[in-house]
Amino acid sequence: MNQPVRVKTLKIDGRDVSGREDETILEVARQNGIFIPTLCNLEGLTPIGACRLCLVEIKGVSRLLPACVTRVEEGMEVYTQSERLQKYRRMVLELLFSERNHICSVCVVNGHCELQSMAQILGMTHVSVPYRFPRLPVDASHERFVVDHNRCILCTRCVRVCDEIEGAHTWDVMGRGIDSRVITDLNQPWGESETCTSCGKCVNVCPTGALFEKGKPVSERLKKRQFLPYLTMMREERR
Amino acid sequence: MTPEELRKLAESQEEARPEPRHRIKICVAAGCLSAGSDRVREALQNEITQRRLEGECEVKGVGCLGLCTAGPLMLVEPDGVMYQNVTETDAADIVQSLGKKPVERLVCPADMSFFTKQYKIVLENSGVIDPEKIEDYIARDGYTALARVLEDMSPQDVIDEITRSGLRGRGGAGYPTGLKWSTVAKAGGSRKFVICNADEGDPGAFMDRSVLESDPHRVLEGMAIAAYAVGASQGYLYVRAEYPLAVKRLRTAIRQAERLGLLGNNICGTTFSFHVDIRLGAGAFVCGEETALIASIEGKRGQPRPRPPYPAEYGLWGYPTLINNVETFANVAPIIRNGGDWFASIGTEKSKGTKVFALAGRVKNTGLIEVPMGITLREIIFDIGGGIPDGHQFKAVQTGGPSGGCIPEQYLDMPVDYESLAKVGSIMGSGGMIVMDETSCMVDVAKFFMDFCVSESCGKCVPCRVGTAQMYHLLDKITSGQATMDDLALLEELCDMVKYTSLCGLGQTAPNPVLSTLQYFRDEYIAHIVDKQCPAGVCQMRH
Ligand SMILES: Cc1cc2nc3c(=O)[nH]c(=O)nc-3n(C[C@H](O)[C@H](O)[C@H](O)COP(=O)(O)O)c2cc1C
Ligand code: SF4
Ligand code: SF4
Numbered sequence: 194m195n196q197p198v199r200v201k202t203l204k205i206d207g208r209d210v211s212g213r214e215d216e217t218i219l220e221v222a223r224q225n226g227i228f229i230p231t232l233c234n235l236e237g238l239t240p241i242g243a244c245r246l247c248l249v250e251i252k253g254v255s256r257l258l259p260a261c262v263t264r265v266e267e268g269m270e271v272y273t274q275s276e277r278l279q280k281y282r283r284m285v286l287e288l289l290f291s292e293r294n295h296i297c298s299v300c301v302v303n304g305h306c307e308l309q310s311m312a313q314i315l316g317m318t319h320v321s322v323p324y325r326f327p328r329l330p331v332d333a334s335h336e337r338f339v340v341d342h343n344r345c346i347l348c349t350r351c352v353r354v355c356d357e358i359e360g361a362h363t364w365d366v367m368g369r370g371i372d373s374r375v376i377t378d379l380n381q382p383w384g385e386s387e388t389c390t391s392c393g394k395c396v397n398v399c400p401t402g403a404l405f406e407k408g409k410p411v412s413e414r415l416k417k418r419q420f421l422p423y424l425t426m427m428r429e430e431r432r
Numbered sequence: 433m434t435p436e437e438l439r440k441l442a443e444s445q446e447e448a449r450p451e452p453r454h455r456i457k458i459c460v461a462a463g464c465l466s467a468g469s470d471r472v473r474e475a476l477q478n479e480i481t482q483r484r485l486e487g488e489c490e491v492k493g494v495g496c497l498g499l500c501t502a503g504p505l506m507l508v509e510p511d512g513v514m515y516q517n518v519t520e521t522d523a524a525d526i527v528q529s530l531g532k533k534p535v536e537r538l539v540c541p542a543d544m545s546f547f548t549k550q551y552k553i554v555l556e557n558s559g560v561i562d563p564e565k566i567e568d569y570i571a572r573d574g575y576t577a578l579a580r581v582l583e584d585m586s587p588q589d590v591i592d593e594i595t596r597s598g599l600r601g602r603g604g605a606g607y608p609t610g611l612k613w614s615t616v617a618k619a620g621g622s623r624k625f626v627i628c629n630a631d632e633g634d635p636g637a638f639m640d641r642s643v644l645e646s647d648p649h650r651v652l653e654g655m656a657i658a659a660y661a662v663g664a665s666q667g668y669l670y671v672r673a674e675y676p677l678a679v680k681r682l683r684t685a686i687r688q689a690e691r692l693g694l695l696g697n698n699i700c701g702t703t704f705s706f707h708v709d710i711r712l713g714a715g716a717f718v719c720g721e722e723t724a725l726i727a728s729i730e731g732k733r734g735q736p737r738p739r740p741p742y743p744a745e746y747g748l749w750g751y752p753t754l755i756n757n758v759e760t761f762a763n764v765a766p767i768i769r770n771g772g773d774w775f776a777s778i779g780t781e782k783s784k785g786t787k788v789f790a791l792a793g794r795v796k797n798t799g800l801i802e803v804p805m806g807i808t809l810r811e812i813i814f815d816i817g818g819g820i821p822d823g824h825q826f827k828a829v830q831t832g833g834p835s836g837g838c839i840p841e842q843y844l845d846m847p848v849d850y851e852s853l854a855k856v857g858s859i860m861g862s863g864g865m866i867v868m869d870e871t872s873c874m875v876d877v878a879k880f881f882m883d884f885c886v887s888e889s890c891g892k893c894v895p896c897r898v899g900t901a902q903m904y905h906l907l908d909k910i911t912s913g914q915a916t917m918d919d920l921a922l923l924e925e926l927c928d929m930v931k932y933t934s935l936c937g938l939g940q941t942a943p944n945p946v947l948s949t950l951q952y953f954r955d956e957y958i959a960h961i962v963d964k965q966c967p968a969g970v971c972q973m974r975h
């Protein structure tokens with residue numbers, strides 16, 4: 194028998210809203226048209242709380258909490274837009290832009306990159322930390338796809354979609370800290386991967402130009418993600 | 433094994449082995465071992481064999497005797513003499529002197545404040561028993577707490593006793609142990625786990641290693657009592673692989689306890705069963721963070737995940753899990769034996785009992801110490817530590833490792849407890865304590881810890897992964913005379929941002945060494961930036 198679903202009422206930015214007990218602050222905010230910026234999160238994949246863009250303030254809680262993984266609770270008072278949060282979010286973006294070599298003007302997804310558009314939305318006008326300019330490789334060994342580590346923001350969407358949806362687990366992360374890097378199989382060239390099914394899901398979920406399909410004009414490099422919520426829904430139905 | 437049988441076993445142990453006239457206890461913990469105590473032990477044994485004194489004199493390897501700087505250390509009984517800096521060539525003199533006048537040149541004065549100002553609970557057996565003999569532990573009331581718990585106490589009674597004691601987690605954060613146990617006990621479900629966190633990754637810290645190497649059964653007994661209280665039947669000891677001696681002694685200890693029915697199925701003939709397995713960590717600092725540790729045991733990449741849910745509710749493989757530090761578990765059996773009120777009578781209002789510290793840096797006596805909470809920093813550094821050597825001046829003391837801060841002279845008379853340390857911008861941490869004199873540059877110290885955080889960051893979240901690298905870069909600019917005041921302002925902004933936005937404790941505390949040195953030694957930062965010089969003469973300026 195199904196457990197009865199409990200509904201919680203809470204306030205987000207002063208507005209009264211309600212959500213199911215298993216929903217996150219981010220989900221409930223979106224249902225109510227309240228915008229909370231995100232990067233690592235993608236509907237249909239397990240949220241991991243890694244990019245920290247979605248941090249919100251909760252009355253009575255001293256820590257800032259990521260909206261993408263924090264469940265709603267009765268009586269919660271959530272604030273999503275304080276000046277402090279906006280400053281931190283801009284700094285997260287500045288750190289990301291400084292980490293690798295993001296040169297938008299020559300990027301394959303210029304104009305439809307989530308990192309770029311997030312910078313516009315959040316009003317990040319300059320990068321105050323020094324650029325690190327690391328030397329990073331590009332792997333074009335796959336017959337259809339390319340991974341350009343210069344543009345990777347380590348959101349691990351590719352890792353999660355490949356593991357959770359495709360079931361291939363071709364992608365993983367190697368190294369730690371500032372030296373972390375996504376890899377295919379045991380750090381082999383992508384083209385030699387034995388597990389990759391060439392389904393292209395990773396390319397479609399990648400928020401930046403780090404993963405792209407060869408030989409397509411920039412205008413056609415829109416990422417298609419509608420398949421994710423659909424697949425998730427169908428899986429849950431069957432459970 | 434019933435408590436009655438346990439007592440009998442302890443007594444028969446005493447009788448079976450006729451007391452030798454002389455007993456030499458030599459420290460075989462890692463510090464003295466690396467100073468050659470195993471060779472000394474062999475030389476002593478040879479000497480005794482040659483003189484045909486086997487029946488009269490016993491040489492016994494024991495755990496840490498504390499004053500690691502002066503190792504190898506040994507204690508001669510019943511004379512009660514302690515020898516320091518012993519070498520193989522001293523063996524003949526020592527054996528010859530047994531029962532007579534001690535060998536003057538080797539004597540370590542036992543009335544030193546190093547010994548008298550300490551209070552031993554966690555280390556009570558350290559240096560007394562042979563860590564590879566369960567009988568030794570039992571002869572010192574070992575496993576009587578577990579037997580008592582199983583015979584007379586309900587799980588709730590145990591939790592009440594721990595709560596009454598006021599014990600707080602010794603792994604760093606100081607979370608009330610009784611509260612944590614009761615949360616896990618209340619969590620539903622039939623499967624629960626108990627984990628002992630022995631990852632000890634702070635640079636220079638070796639408190640937990642010493643406990644495991646000197647008295648492994650104490651930790652196992654604490655875990656078993658915890659398992660009974662929260663309703664778990666499987667435990668894991670997560671030990672870093674760099675501690676092979678601790679691992680070996682733990683393996684031996686688990687085997688011995690299982691043989692006597694003190695671990696395994698139907699412990700002490702009751703329905704309570706508890707199995708303990710060892711898991712080795714690959715030496716990543718972040719794997720000491722509880723959610724990363726759990727991921728690592730599950731065979732995944734050792735990365736933290738956001739909390740809540742806390743492990744108490746959703747831990748190993750999704751089951752409620754109790755995770756405590758080695759030293760926390762080591763306090764459990766004495767609390768049960770002597771009562772929570774006894775433990776609560778030691779220490780300050782909010783910090784009870786004792787704390788083990790690894791005293792290091794610019795003090796005369798470095799080593800492992802156990803002191804009552806509430807002792808002052810001055811007593812630790814000047815009485816126990818013997819002050820600063822070579823006529824140098826005290827400058828600061830660093831506690832809490834890469835997550836802590838530097839405390840200046842004006843707070844030396846402050847009591848050592850969780851709240852006081854936090855108030856001055858440091859933390860109790862797991863017990864690292866590094867004393868610095870005027871030859872240390874505080875900016876350089878901050879840079880050292882930031883470097884550590886950069887290489888130990890797991891890389892999952894942006895503020896810690898990129899923020900620590902950027903902060904390190906700025907500190908490097910400052911220490912090489914290349915920075916401007918704008919760089920300092922940026923550094924302070926990054927400290928604030930990384931502290932409040934990072935996912936786990938590593939990132940959240942990584943700015944602490946910078947923040948505390950900025951708070952108390954800002955003039956040193958300014959000297960590097962404006963005057964382009966390092967007041968301590970440590971940093972090389974690049975022009
Ligand atoms: C980066 C990081 C490293 C840690 N390392 C350790 C460690 O080596 N040993 C330990 O006991 N706790 C460590 N902790 C604390 C654990 O997460 C956890 O709080 C502790 O094991 C709980 O035990 P306690 O309540 O007995 O202190 C660490 C925490 C962080 C954030
Ligand atoms: S390659 Fe793309 S999807 Fe994968 S971690 Fe990097 S930015 Fe994210
Ligand atoms: S704070 Fe650092 S160690 Fe912790 S999750 Fe983030 S990157 Fe990993």
Ligand code: FES
Binds near residue numbers: 232241243244
């Ligand atoms: S979207 Fe929540 S942390 Fe990235």
